[in-house]
Amino acid sequence: MVIAIDGPAASGKGTLAKRLALYYGLPHLDTGLLYRAVALTLLDAGRDLADEAAAAAAAQSLSPDFLGDPRLRGSAMGEAASIVSAQGAVRAALLDWQRRFAGAPAGAVLDGRDIGTVVCPDAAVKLFVTASAEERARRRHRELGGRGEPVAYEAVLADILRRDARDADRDAAPLRVAEDAVVIDTTSLDAEAAFRAATRVVDGRGGERG
Ligand SMILES: Nc1ncnc2c1ncn2[C@@H]1O[C@H](COP(=O)(O)OP(=O)(O)O)[C@@H](O)[C@H]1O
Numbered sequence: 001m002v003i004a005i006d007g008p009a010a011s012g013k014g015t016l017a018k019r020l021a022l023y024y025g026l027p028h029l030d031t032g033l034l035y036r037a038v039a040l041t042l043l044d045a046g047r048d049l050a051d052e053a054a055a056a057a058a059a060q061s062l063s064p065d066f067l068g069d070p071r072l073r074g075s076a077m078g079e080a081a082s083i084v085s086a087q088g089a090v091r092a093a094l095l096d097w098q099r100r101f102a103g104a105p106a107g108a109v110l111d112g113r114d115i116g117t118v119v120c121p122d123a124a125v126k127l128f129v130t131a132s133a134e135e136r137a138r139r140r141h142r143e144l145g146g147r148g149e150p151v152a153y154e155a156v157l158a159d160i161l162r163r164d165a166r167d168a169d170r171d172a173a174p175l176r177v178a179e180d181a182v183v184i185d186t187t188s189l190d191a192e193a194a195f196r197a198a199t200r201v202v203d204g205r206g207g208e209r210g
């Protein structure tokens with residue numbers, strides 16, 4: 001079974017995706033890491049994030065070994081990722097990679113922005129995880145502080161709003177709720193309650209614990 005999870009920044013989609021993958025015994029791909037890794041490759045090479053040819057080449061030669069780099073998780077790389085991810089050639093280069101992952105025999109859980117709309121339009125389950133921008137900023141602010149990257153709450157909120165707008169307004173695979181997605185608003189749901197809401201949907205589509 002393929003479970004596609006989309007949503008805006010810091011909505012809790014990664015937390016939910018990991019937990020569902022563990023519960024149903026499926027492999028998990030955080031597709032945001034791919035875009036973050038393309039951005040980091042460019043920055044390490046001293047290239048401009050808007051250099052489309054360099055970004056496409058970085059996406060084509062992306063190595064999975066690179067996805068464990070701790071620098072990928074920082075807030076600067078989220079912003080950089082949203083710049084390279086608006087480029088159609090970057091998205092095209094990463095598409096096959098993501099589809100191969102989703103094609104694993106038992107299925108997979110993928111989370112990102114365009115999984116239910118573009119990468120896996122036939123996924124058995126599509127979830128759109130969201131929360132108010134203020135609640136998402138509170139969560140990310142707490143997370144970054146806990147990881148030793150203290151940033152002012154207002155700066156985190158501004159980053160989230162700017163990134164949401166860029167992701168929703170771009171021409172290439174903009175952030176949208178797929179027609180057949182179930183929306184889970186986690187503004188007042190903790191991670192446990194969000195997980196329970198998601199398992200009700202998955203179980204209803206024939207999902208079996210792995
Ligand atoms: N339902 C929830 N309620 C409160 N905090 C949450 C919830 N889901 C996730 N979090 C926390 O919010 C932060 C962002 O979650 P994450 O799963 O990384 O979001 P995303 O993958 O959408 O960017 C993390 O620190 C995570 O532990």
Ligand SMILES: Nc1ccn([C@@H]2O[C@H](COP(=O)(O)OP(=O)(O)O)[C@@H](O)[C@H]2O)c(=O)n1
Nearest residue numbers: 009010031032033035081082085112113114
């Ligand atoms: N499937 C995806 C995943 C991420 N992205 C881009 O990559 C950026 C970082 O994504 P992420 O999921 O790691 O970010 P967070 O939601 O964790 O903050 C997003 O702002 C998007 O611009 C995308 O365009 N498509």
